[in-house]
Amino acid sequence: MLPNPTLICIFSQLEVWIREIKLHQLRQQLAVGFEQLDAGEGVHIRNTAELDHFFEEIKTHQCDA
Numbered sequence: 001m002l003p004n005p006t007l008i009c010i011f012s013q014l015e016v017w018i019r020e021i022k023l024h025q026l027r028q029q030l031a032v033g034f035e036q037l038d039a040g041e042g043v044h045i046r047n048t049a050e051l052d053h054f055f056e057e058i059k060t061h062q063c064d065a
């Protein structure tokens with residue numbers, strides 16, 4: 001049995017819509033991040049150990065949410 005062209009079109013449009021929503025959310029998050037950096041709220045990472053520690057902190061905070 002061949003796929004229904006109408007369903008294919010609906011799913012295709014749905015995928016485009018979901019992609020646009022994700023891009024919009026990403027742009028919002030980036031805007032917040034850039035505002036924080038402009039305000040001097042950035043995190044200074046000087047070496048690999050500090051980078052590893054930074055990511056561990058992120059993981060820990062995500063588990064608490």
